[in-house]
Amino acid sequence: MNISNAAGRSGVPPKTIRYYEEIGLVRPLRQANGYRAFRDTDVHKLAFLGHARALGFGIEDCRALLALWENETRASAEVKRIATEHLATIDAKIADLRAMRGPLAELVEACAGDDRPECPIIRSLEA
Amino acid sequence: MNISNAAGRSGVPPKTIRYYEEIGLVRPLRQANGYRAFRDTDVHKLAFLGHARALGFGIEDCRALLALWENETRASAEVKRIATEHLATIDAKIADLRAMRGPLAELVEACAGDDRPECPIIRSLEA
DNA sequence: CCTTGACCTTCCAGCGACTGGAAGCCCTAT
């Protein structure tokens, strides 16, 4: 299976697949002509990575989750630990964004938005 | 005024100030020995930038806001436009994070987190 | 047989906004 086919089946773009190979997340075989040859297991790995990335896991987390997936004697506690930490990271990011959003929304609300120079947003930034 | 002093007064770290000079956001003078010489206006600009960055504005937005701040004939509509677009960007990011958080929190909840391999998180990723 | 076009390959650069570190100059105090 060529890369574009693997991309179509896994949902991971070709460029990203090459990158994942470069950093050792997948190891497709090679055909005689140098083209990558993807097995079903490679495609499954790529789909797994796609799902993990969609949940926001970082690359190193993905690497660890992949290893746990392939490890039949894993402890679910380790998976849960990674996911829980990531959840905390997400919550921290949401909190940061909300801390920005509040004041910003107030300022936008207070700004007349006309052709005069007076502006609560600018006044707040210079204060 | 030297850079560490300007950093202390503006709240912007020395490294970041040098970076801001490099990209043309501030233009401190130079002393005979090559040290940067910050005027009060430079410090005010840096503080302005610090506040704008704290609200999450990107560097190019900061550059535009700085120009509007210094432009006495500005229209507040332009400031409001930039802020409104940025608010939408923040809302989009929050939405993305919440879209991740929901399923992830459910999975964490459902995972036993013990020494057995069975794990809803892994099962969800491979599906 | 030749060309066209769609693949594939590698390598390099850039994104945003810094941040860390190395190498070396400057100034003051002892």
Place this chain on the structure above:
DNA sequence: ATAGGGCTTCCAGTCGCTGGAAGGTCAAGG
């Protein structure tokens, strides 16, 4: 004279791709 602290520049790395250039490969059509 030296020790220290602060200043300078420049380079590399962060994170996860993504775009593009230059060139090899392959199947179909004239």
